[in-house]
Amino acid sequence: MQMPNAMRPCEDVVSLAICVLPLEAAAARSMLDRTHSPLPIPSTDSNAYQLSELNGHCIVIASLPNGIYSKVSAVTMRSCMRSTFPQLQYGLMVGIGGRVPGKSHDIRLGNVVVSKPAGKHSGVIQYDYGKAIQNGQFEATGTVNKPPQVLLTHMGQLEAKQMTEGEDALSHIVDETLIRNSNMQGRFSPPDQHADFLFQSSYHHIAGEGTCEYCDKEKLYKQQPRKTRTPRIHYGLIASGDQVIKDSETRDRLAQQYGILCFEMEAAGLMDELPTLVIRGICDYCDSHKQKQWQGYAALTAAAYAKLLLLAIPVSRPDANLMNNKKMxxxxxxxxxxxxxxxxxxxxxxxxxxxxxxxxxxxxxxxxxxxxxxxxxxxxxxxxxxxxxxxxxxxxxxxxxxxxxxxxxxxxxxxxxxxxxxxxxxxxxxxxxxxxxxxxxxxxxxxxxxxxxxxxxxxxxxxxxxxxxxxxxxxxxxxxxxxxxxxxxxxxxxxxxxPDVDEETAAKILEKTLGHKDLLRDPARLVID
The missing domain is CATH 3.40.50.300 (P-loop containing nucleotide triphosphate hydrolases)
Structure with missing residues (x-):
């Protein structure tokens, strides 16, 4: 696959992949230092890619088919991506997800949840939503790979830095991005903080209403007032399944068993072969009260964390000749x-x-x-x-x-x-x-x-x-x-x-196959009656 000369660095070493949906792709692209011209790909690969760079890292941005978002779609995308970019080292799954309310983590809309290994779990738990509904219990159906060590190491440093210096760095990236991209401000700016509605688990959205304008505000869960407008970062387990969680009672029942912080749909399909870190901006509470006005901002905060992480990771470029030899x-x-x-x-x-x-x-x-x-x-x-x-x-x-x-x-x-x-x-x-x-x-x-x-x-x-x-x-x-x-x-x-085997060659072949080579010295003994 011949590429323009300007593409050569990214052809030689593709450091990571950011795999996102359309809204999330826009947020991810806003974080980049530069983009490259369209990439020629094999006719057998149906994915769409954007080659780009951030802090010296070569990045491939890939989107799932528009309107088809699931673990299965992610598996298909991953297979084709690994074929087109055999040197991919790791992935960042950047996008939006649903928060699980709990006393141990005060996670609000617009906050970020990052997958972090805990105990025997890699940071992402794959579950079967259908079985959970039927049995009333969470059923983990598989394990996925842990994120690569380089991501976990620098993620730990960011977490420690966040404890001592706060989370202003993330907020600064978000603010600077919105200033630099004024056309994004309408859809990606933070909504009013009073529009963060968490209803009681037993209270469901009014059927037929597009917003929560007419929902009973007396049924709101009494959350503590936000201490700051700065988006906070939380680390823990993320559950990945094939369907969106829309029932708050089911959400609570599934989450309590493992201490899950977030639900999403695509990560399990990507992590089996490509070591991946999952980064999710929180846009809803996994209930029937969907609050779509938070999706843009949540996607932006997730992309901002990905940028923060890549700014901390030094660029590593293995010897291209060695990698080519290994590949070919x-x-x-x-x-x-x-x-x-x-x-x-x-x-x-x-x-x-x-x-x-x-x-x-x-x-x-x-x-x-x-x-x-x-x-x-x-x-x-x-x-x-x-x-x-x-x-x-x-x-x-x-x-x-x-x-x-x-x-x-x-x-x-x-x-x-x-x-x-x-x-x-x-x-x-x-x-x-x-x-x-x-x-x-x-x-x-x-x-x-x-x-x-x-x-x-x-x-x-x-x-x-x-x-x-x-x-x-x-x-x-x-x-x-x-x-x-x-x-x-x-x-x-x-x-x-x-040509046909001559007598001399036939004798050599026979000598190699005989168990007793001294038989050749006595041709009479080779006669078979």
Whole structure:
């Protein structure tokens, strides 16, 4: 995937990902030092990205599909993101969430809750909302990874600093952002503090009313007056599920079991593979009284905390060459090296020279009758390339049927970390990946390419395999085939024939396979009646 020169730093090292919804994306972008031009991405990745920088950190901002917000959507986004940006180190899930009222934490609308590991929990608890409603009890359904150590370390420093110096730094970032972006002031400024309504758990919103204007204010929970307009930061457990919590009695019942401070919907879908810190600005109380006027400000305070954290974390840029080597080198060959392989040295030497030549042929075919050991020649070549070139990936695909090819391609895609949205498109996905610059050097071995109809004509259910051959200056393709005519079509003028085994080679093969080599000295003993 070739990018403009200005994009190179972010292509080399993508430090983290901020994964947000549309309203939250606007708040996150307002914190950035600079943005980069649109990013070219593979056709198999349906995500939209914004490359940007903050305090020297390269950041990818990604949004979930508009109107489709859930753990499942986050899983799909994460898979594609890791495929497009294989060097992602960690994520920040920045956005809005619902507060759980409690005596131990005086969390108000506009405050920030940050996921913090506690006991055996990573900071985020995944739960099944449906089972909770049915049984009346909280049911944790899985565990997710802890945030990376670098985030936890600097988060701890911020928490300690907050205890001694207060939270003015967060408020300063919010105020400065609103001054710098005057067009945001209408939707992202803090609402009147008296509009922070927390109703008693047993009192539900009046059906059909868009606001709480006509709700019974006598049913308000008697909160202590706010001591300051400065948004406060709270650290603790966040619950992540597939549905919005709208019932205050259920909210209280679920929260008491684990001391949850906040509910949200997407974090569990992101944290399984990408270590993530969850940062949520509080916009409601997880009840039927939705107070949407707080959403913009809550998104802004969450984004401000993310900026505060990144300002404290020094930029770390690993050696790009080392990371590229680690990223590009893959060995996906299902066959072990044959320790008894002998003969065919001339053919293997010629193959090795052609494959490793800088401007050599991109497609080569080994041809010969069945039993002349074409597969063994290709296998020995694969291992020699592996030993010789530490940067070259080797992929092996048996081509005896469409089903086997698809199965092997899915395995390759999984190892490469590709985003497999539709398995039916797996051939095109692997082809697209091998055509990109980030795939590095590679050798693709297509063994037993014998069926001309499969390769050149296809069928009503599958296009010809020839259409899916990658074309890259960094890659080489090796076919083995009994069909010389097909081989000439697939690799024109680059055919290496394998002749029948001569007597000397046959004797060497027999010597390698015999348990008693002294039998060769007495040919009469080899006769089988």
């Amino acid at each position: 080198r893959h060995w996906i060959v299902p066959l072990a090296r044959n320790p008894n392989f002998v003969g065919r040295q001339d053919e293997i030497t010629k193959l090795e020279e052609s494959i490793t030549m800088q401007d050599g042929p991109r497609k080569i075919a080994i041809t010969g009758l069945g039993g002349v050991r074409k597969t063994q020649v290709a296998l020995e070549l694969a291992h020699r390339i592996r030993d010789r070139d530490k940067e070259c990936s080797v992929f092996w695909i048996p081509c005896t049927s469409h089903a086997i090819i698809k199965q092997m391609l899915l395995q390759i895609a999984q190892i490469l970390g590709l985003c497999v949205v539709n398995p039916a498109d797996i051939k095109e996905q692997v082809k697209s990946y091998l055509n990109t610059e980030r795939a590095g050097k590679w050798l693709l071995i297509l063994d037993n390419a014998d069926d001309a109809e499969m390769w050149l004509m296809g069928s009503h259910t599958a296009p010809p395999l020839e259409d899916f051959l990658p074309e890259s200056g960094q890659g080489r393709i090796l076919f083995t085939s009994r069909n010389r005519k097909l081989a000439m079509r697939l690799a024109p003028f680059n055919i290496i024939p394998i």
